[in-house]
Amino acid sequence: MPIGYESSSVILPVEATQSAPAVLLRPWRAADIDQLIEVCRDPGLRRYTSASVDSVADGVRWVRTQESGWAAGRRFSFAVVGDGPGAERVLGNVVLKEFADDGSTAEVGYWTAAWARGQSLAPRALDVLTEWAFGTFAARGLERLVLRHQVDNVASCRVAQKCGFAFDQALAPEPPRFPLEGHLHARRAG
Template identity: 55%
Template sequence: MRAEATPTAPALVIRPWCVRDVPALVEAWRDPAMRHWTTSPVENDADAVRWVRTQRRGWARGDRFGFAVLEARPGAPQEHLVGNVVLKDLAPGKPSAEVGYWTAAHARGRAVAPRALETLTAWAFATLGPDRLNRLELLHQTDNEASCRVAQKTRYKLAGLLPATPPTFPLAGHLHIRHRTT
């Protein structure tokens, strides 16, 4: 998948995670903000390999589709990891799933998350079809203002407040929803 370049940002390549992403994944997880907002710590190469294998198992089961988000800079020898998007919690007979994302510290402020999430959303609705998926949910803690802005930019409507559920969600949260359009 691709998110086309904009006048201020290069194109994004969105593809399944692979083991060659391990060094960049470890580097991304050194960011204190990332450690604050996410729940799967990656301390070293072994953790990163386990994390990538978890993403690949989700693909094999068909219940979680994690994607590395990379910038494709013209003339650069290879793409550069800038984030992650994921479609998760898919289950037979369940018409909804959850989306998630993160952006590496060096890539924040360049609309990586909204462009990648928009691409993932279109892929999910097109790939899974109306018989399997009609609604996507985006959850974040109420104090995560950046995630709220991403939800708004990608037309995920605020649908309600969620109670705190420590330790995963120590504070109350927002539930944003995007429905399949006909």
Template identity: 55%
Template sequence: MTVELRVDPTPAGHPALDLRPWDDSDIRPLIDVYRDPVLRRWTRLPVTGVEDALRWLEVQRDGWRSGERFSFAVLEEGRLVGNVALKRGADHRAEVGYWTAAGARGRGIAPRALEALTGWAFGALPGVTRLELLHQIDNTASCRVAEKTGYVYRRTLPAHPPFPLDGHEHVREAPE
């Protein structure tokens, strides 16, 4: 499945975003982005060199092939600025996740990309009617992204791998 999404520029002057499946051209930018200690704190798969990047990309490709995980590189003017992903869950649910490159934070990239992923999921994935966003309780930036994109806080979850601390569950239901 080849999917590309475009997010229009904002009235505030932020450039358009392009979302597309990851490919080999992303190896070097991925390694560069993963040098950020803040990003590494919140992600599970380390990317420190080419071998790690190739493994990371293979996980993304496997997800597309199986139809269980859909991960998109988020580009702004051709530059890697983030990632959004959706993992199918049980029944009618799926989980969304994202990260933003250090130099792109604070400009609304995560909410814009997550909104595009959300619309795509509800429109393109038959049977998915509920999206869940989970984050560790001390990740206040993710809480703000969830709120900005209409993911309603549902409950606090006890610490459970991969989260060493309690976490928040935010939910967004498909439009009727």
């Protein structure tokens, strides 16, 4: 079971491709709140995520939740941002969360800002998060990562497949978080 991890020291680079620039994964900061509010206005994002950040107060709560997750060693949420000086635009989010009591399984999740879609950002960021998770938590027993998405979220299904998360099973609806049927994908260490 993960415990007490220092968030400030974790910055993960995501390499550039021919069609997309390099980005960084880093813990969320209070300075990201205005951008987070802007990202969360996207109806496409709201359809598939529980992130509801409509005001500065919501943003403060959301960032504090991410910071608390790091401090407790139970939830590791990364802002996906541009790389380089002045390139701190929020492009997305990836998260490692919901560890099993024995630490053998955890869930990953992600979302991409509307203006950053179509650049293979989600699969690139998810690949880096996956490698970090298995490398960081292997000694604590992490063997399997799972990814859930609603059945109508075809883009998330493609991201899962691109990143080696094989279809595992169909999921029944779990309102309000998952109002429709879904898919569970899984990837094992190694």
